[in-house]
Amino acid sequence: MAAHRKPRQRSLGGGTARTAATIALAGAATATGFDGTGHAEPPLSPAQVKAKVDKLYQEAETATQKYDGAKEQAQEAQKRLNALRDEAARRTDRLNSAREALGSSAAAQYRDGGLDPAVRLLLSSDPGQYLDNAAFAERVDDRQAAAVTRVRDQLREIERLRGAARIELASLTSRQAELRRQKRTITEKLGEARQLLSQLTQGQRAGAPADGGAGRASRSAGRDPVGAVSAATATAEAPDARAAAAVAYAYGKLGSPYVWGATGPDAFDCSGLVQAAYRSAGISLPRTTYSQIGAGRRVPRSELLPGDLVFFYSGISHVGIYVGHGQMIHAPNPSAPVRLAPVDEMPFAGATRVV
Incomplete structure (x- = not known):
């Protein structure tokens, strides 16, 4: 007969205790929002949204300059x-x-090489003519040896050219990969900025800007700032005819859309506008802000004249064309077209006078 045993009470040790603890922690997490559902992140204020958008636009501008440089290379x-x-x-x-x-x-x-030359001389009906022909043949052999040498040199040169072409192909492949990387970065930054802006009403987008320059650019898009400098005044105050021509071109492009990587004639990014303006004046400038800042003579902010290039941010990632009286024309970002704006709306990094 089997013995009757009293069933053992299971302790809270081992797996049961762990399960109970897990359930308790899960409940606590739900109560305190640890799992992300108890307390949602507070919505961003319009000013915070604009600050993030400004930062994204600046990062996209930096990537755009890298894209432009890689494209040029x-x-x-x-x-x-x-x-x-x-x-x-x-x-x-x-x-x-x-x-x-x-x-x-x-x-x-x-x-012709089947007979020994001495036998040919004996059999020749005209030994003198034969000797003349033999001498000519030796000269032909010398020329042939020189031709062989030239062929060898040509082979070496062709191989050198092919080696150089392989190096250039590798460089091109690397630049194309860089283009794709920067394009992805630009697309991601601009997409995130659009998503953030979609959270704001039209009135909020036109409201008080954040601290960054892009917010001010968005607010003032399509409108001249107070005390805007006229094209006639700016060109008259330019230091030379070429600067005046570049300034006049920039005025003619006011309202043109910003498109990253564009150099005109209908759309521009910041450095593309500067390059196109000076191209119209007969001056070839580099493609990127990083190179453009070294394309002339550096001038202090206190000595700016119309036509000078003004650069912004510590990474030299944005540029405009100074038009006088503290104002510039620039292509701000996708939220604003080419426009007049105060120079002090972004962190000033330096200026160059194209010479």
Whole structure:
């Protein structure tokens, strides 16, 4: 007969205790919002949204300048690669012609080379003529040896060109990868900015700006600031005809949309506008803000004249064209077109006078 045993009471040790603790912690988390559902993040105020948007626009501008630089370098690498390939093709054509000439000469020598030269002299009906021909043949052999040397040199040069082309191709591939990376960064930053702005009403978007320059640009988009400088005044005060022409071009583009990577004539990013303005004046400027700041003579803020390039942020990621009286024309960001704006709406980093 089986013994009757009193069932054991299970302690709260081991798995049961752990389960109970887990349930308790889960309840506590729900009560205190640890799981993200108990207490939702408070909504951002319009000023906070604009501050984040300003930061995103600045980050996108920085990525845009890197994109522009990589694009310029990729275009230069492509030009060098094409030039190397063209030169290699021309030299290959010349090499093939030289090879054909050598082949014809070798075949002729093979056909005529069956008899010893001394026997040919004995059998010749005109020994004198034969000796003349023999001397000519030696000179031909010398020329043939020189032709062989030229062929070898051409082969070495073609191989050098092909090696240089491989290096340029690797550089181009690297630049194209950089373009894709920066494009993704720009797209992500601008997408996040649009999503944040969608949280605001139209009235809030036009309200008081955050501390960043982009907020002010968005508020004033399409409207001249108080005391705006006229095109006639700005061009008259420019230090030379080229600066005046660049300023006039910038005035003519007021209201044009901002498009990252664009250099006109209908849309621009910040450095694209500057480049296009001076191109219209017959001056070629580099593509990016990082290079443009070194494209002329540095001038202090107190000595700015219309046509000077004004740069902003510690990373030199934004540029405008000074038009006098504390104002500039620039392409701010996707929320605002090309516009007049105060120079002091962004952290000033330096200025250059194009010479």
